[in-house]
Amino acid sequence: MSAPVSAGVVFGAEIVLPNPSDHLGEAFVVFHLYSGAPELIDILRAIAHRRDSTATPPDFESLLPAWVTLKAGAKVFTVAFLTFTAGLPSMPHDPAPVVAWSNADQWLWQLASRTTCADFPPDPDHADELLAGTVALSADWRGLVARDGAAFLALRADQGDDDPYLGFAQYYAHAAYTDALIIGMIQNTTIATLIDETALAFDAKDLTRHLARLETRVAKFRTIYWLRDASTHSHANDLLTAYQAQHHLPEKFDAVLNEIADLNRIAQTQESQRVGAALGILTVVGLPFGAAFAILQVLGANTWPDILIGIAAATAGTSALLLTRLGRLLLRSLRALDS
Numbered sequence: 001m002s003a004p005v006s007a008g009v010v011f012g013a014e015i016v017l018p019n020p021s022d023h024l025g026e027a028f029v030v031f032h033l034y035s036g037a038p039e040l041i042d043i044l045r046a047i048a049h050r051r052d053s054t055a056t057p058p059d060f061e062s063l064l065p066a067w068v069t070l071k072a073g074a075k076v077f078t079v080a081f082l083t084f085t086a087g088l089p090s091m092p093h094d095p096a097p098v099v100a101w102s103n104a105d106q107w108l109w110q111l112a113s114r115t116t117c118a119d120f121p122p123d124p125d126h127a128d129e130l131l132a133g134t135v136a137l138s139a140d141w142r143g144l145v146a147r148d149g150a151a152f153l154a155l156r157a158d159q160g161d162d163d164p165y166l167g168f169a170q171y172y173a174h175a176a177y178t179d180a181l182i183i184g185m186i187q188n189t190t191i192a193t194l195i196d197e198t199a200l201a202f203d204a205k206d207l208t209r210h211l212a213r214l215e216t217r218v219a220k221f222r223t224i225y226w227l228r229d230a231s232t233h234s235h236a237n238d239l240l241t242a243y244q245a246q247h248h249l250p251e252k253f254d255a256v257l258n259e260i261a262d263l264n265r266i267a268q269t270q271e272s273q274r275v276g277a278a279l280g281i282l283t284v285v286g287l288p289f290g291a292a293f294a295i296l297q298v299l300g301a302n303t304w305p306d307i308l309i310g311i312a313a314a315t316a317g318t319s320a321l322l323l324t325r326l327g328r329l330l331l332r333s334l335r336a337l338d339s
Contacts, residue, residue: 009034010058015068018186018225026071026189028182031060032174037082041110044078048114048148077185078149080111081173083158083166099127104155108134108144111151133242137235141169143177145242150181172235180236183227184243190221191249194256198263207267214260226253 012032019025035043042055061070091106099122101109109130110116122130133145143152152173158166197214204210227240244250289311 010060010063013063016182018190027068028185029060029064029068029070030178030182031058031063033058037084040080040082041114041116044080044111044114044149045116045119047076047078050115050119075148077181078114079151079173079178079181080149081152081170082107082111083154083170085158085160087157088153088155099124101127101131104142104153105131105134108142108151108153109146111153112144112146112149114149133246135235135238135242137169138165140165143235143239145181145239145246147246150177150239150243152177176236177239180240181243183225184240184247184249186225187227187244187249187253188247190225191252191256194218194221195252198256198259201263207263208271211260211263211267218257218260 010031010033014030014032016028016030017025018027033043039055042053043057045053046055046057064070088103088107090103091110106117109122112133113120113130130146131144133150135143135145137143137152140156141152141154143150152169154166154169161167194214194217197210197217201207201210201214
């Protein structure tokens with residue numbers, strides 16, 4: 001930015017298409033917002049719809065072009081970057097936490113979770129789990145990835161435009177590190193879609209074709225987006241891993257793969273049973289007709305009345321065989337597989 005931006009103002013927006021060939025599909029929108037330190041947590045709480053939040057969040061939809069519409073109920077993931085000119089202060093206007101966190105941990109958790117201790121007092125017995133997504137970036141700053149947000153916090157005073165490091169840190173937060181988190185969000189939404197489509201497999205008219213489409217989508221997803229390394233930058237990879245852990249993405253994806261494999265076994269079994277039942281029906285139908293025409297050939301009977309008598313006898317024999325226990329079982333198998 002060449003000029004300072006007023007607090008609470010969006011100064012940039014990006015539209016990220018996970019599938020560029022699908023111009024009418026869903027996309028991710030990244031808004032870049034500037035805010036002063038005192039207002040930042042209030043704005044984050046307002047975006048998360050916390051109780052008693054006094055700030056007014058930006059009207060994001062009005063900033064988008066007319067051909068873009070925000071999806072109703074879409075979840076907002078926030079990424080906060082915060083520095084102070086005089087070092088890290090104590091948390092303002094918040095009750096003392098009931099856990100033994102450092103001042104930096106308190107700032108990180110509230111920025112990443114968009115939550116104050118008044119909104120959600122952490123349980124002392126499980127407080128460390130809330131900081132499980134902490135990424136140690138350097139002695140100057142630290143990051144934390146929570147379920148619905150991430151935060152980057154300077155641990156020393158910011159020297160402004162002349163700062164030898166925190167300016168680059170802000171650039172990384174806006175660029176590579178946010179990109180790593182977006183990859184995680186794409187993974188999360190795609191895996192959720194795969195879970196839904198897998199759950200509807202038995203409602204599909206053709207299970208085999210449905211599974212073939214699912215396997216194609218899984219193969220493309222694994223090739224393009226199922227990454228454990230977002231870049232050659234190790235911290236970006238750590239952030240992606242932390243996001244995946246927060247949403248249990250490896251476990252969910254493994255469950256989807258196992259479910260698809262089980263459904264494939266079921267589909268193959270059904271196909272084998274269908275083929276077996278069809279062959280059985282062909283045998284039951286073909287045996288009497290083959291025997292009847294063989295007898296007619298041996299007897300030298302080739303007139304139309306003789307042929308009609310043979311067909312009638314074969315039809316009666318087929319009907320008799322279908323009334324047997326084996327015939328009824330074959331018919332039930334075909335009906336069950338087609339239903």
